Amino acid sequence: MTKPRIVKICKLSAYGEEQLHDHFEVLVPHEGLTCTQMPFWDGPAKSAQALVTTAPVGVNEEIMSRLPGLKAIVCRGIGTDKIDLEAARRRGIHVATTPGVLTECVADLAMGLLLDTARGLSASDRFVRSGQWLNGPFPLATKVSGKRLGVLGLGQIGTAIARRAEGFSMEIRYHNRCPVKNSAYVCMGSPVALAEWADFLMVAVAGGTQTQGLVSESVLEALGPKGFLINIARGSVIDESALIRCLETGKLAGAGLDVFTHEPEVPDALMKMDNVVLLPHVGSATTDTRRAMEDLVIDNLLQYFAFGTLKTPVFP
Numbered sequence: 001m002t003k004p005r006i007v008k009i010c011k012l013s014a015y016g017e018e019q020l021h022d023h024f025e026v027l028v029p030h031e032g033l034t035c036t037q038m039p040f041w042d043g044p045a046k047s048a049q050a051l052v053t054t055a056p057v058g059v060n061e062e063i064m065s066r067l068p069g070l071k072a073i074v075c076r077g078i079g080t081d082k083i084d085l086e087a088a089r090r091r092g093i094h095v096a097t098t099p100g101v102l103t104e105c106v107a108d109l110a111m112g113l114l115l116d117t118a119r120g121l122s123a124s125d126r127f128v129r130s131g132q133w134l135n136g137p138f139p140l141a142t143k144v145s146g147k148r149l150g151v152l153g154l155g156q157i158g159t160a161i162a163r164r165a166e167g168f169s170m171e172i173r174y175h176n177r178c179p180v181k182n183s184a185y186v187c188m189g190s191p192v193a194l195a196e197w198a199d200f201l202m203v204a205v206a207g208g209t210q211t212q213g214l215v216s217e218s219v220l221e222a223l224g225p226k227g228f229l230i231n232i233a234r235g236s237v238i239d240e241s242a243l244i245r246c247l248e249t250g251k252l253a254g255a256g257l258d259v260f261t262h263e264p265e266v267p268d269a270l271m272k273m274d275n276v277v278l279l280p281h282v283g284s285a286t287t288d289t290r291r292a293m294e295d296l297v298i299d300n301l302l303q304y305f306a307f308g309t310l311k312t313p314v315f316p
Helices: 014-023 061-065 085-090 103-119 121-129 156-166 191-197 217-223 240-248 287-307
Strands: 005-008 025-027 050-054 072-076 094-096 148-152 171-175 200-203 228-231 254-257 276-278
Touching (some): 014 287, 061 085, 072 287, 085 094, 103 121, 103 156, 103 200, 103 228, 103 254, 103 276, 103 287, 148 156, 171 191, 191 217, 217 228, 217 240, 240 254
Parallel strands (some): 005 025, 005 050, 050 072, 072 094, 148 171, 148 200, 200 228, 254 276
16 A cells, blocks of 8 residues: 655654654655755655654745645644744644643753752762862752742643642742633743742743743843743743843853753853753653654654544644
């Protein structure tokens, strides 16, 4: 039986690649995502009905326009800021992501990043490895348990982070565009108000134009010289230049960052700061979770080709 034809513009794990090729005829541009490779885009790809991508890669309207048969975009990940959703709507293309299956893993990492930033775990590891311990003790760090955690974005991931923070006896408040019904936590009226109250500001909102620069210089200054910023959302949510200024001038105690504005490029200024923990966007990067995400990618594709619908659509 002929396999359904799809286009893939990203890299998956070895497991994910194997699963895709088991079920589908997979077409891949030979060099990156450029639309100038006319032999590819004018060839069999024109008849592909589905496209697979990842949240960091996304897909733009130019690529959609090269695929006249495209009816479904399936993304490994939950971020849609790099997917042109408006173009997809106009073209009648359905979009699916992989929600739910990565929530716990990202929340685990968020708490690890918070602990590392406050207690200086990575910095103290470097301290030992470099032989500095022989010259004296590591500087005192900041206690986490019992402190105030402000969660910016109390969605699935934000809620999972808050649940973990309760285990550290942290007091929790949050800010959302709309208060969460029946939440046990106090909703603050603005990001600035949340930052003024918090010892730690955990950023867990979705990316995109609506949240771009949401954590502004005024929010960072409200968090204050004893406050810590943790970002496991998207780099675009933070005013990165303002963050660097606040860290350099002592207006902020430290930051833990898993995402950046122009990743994988990271500003040199951040690289040089010992009160900043830098991770390479690894919130969901465990074997277990990536396998679950890629299983959901396959499930979405199989459901689309069987019934014309997606299992976890972004919009109806």
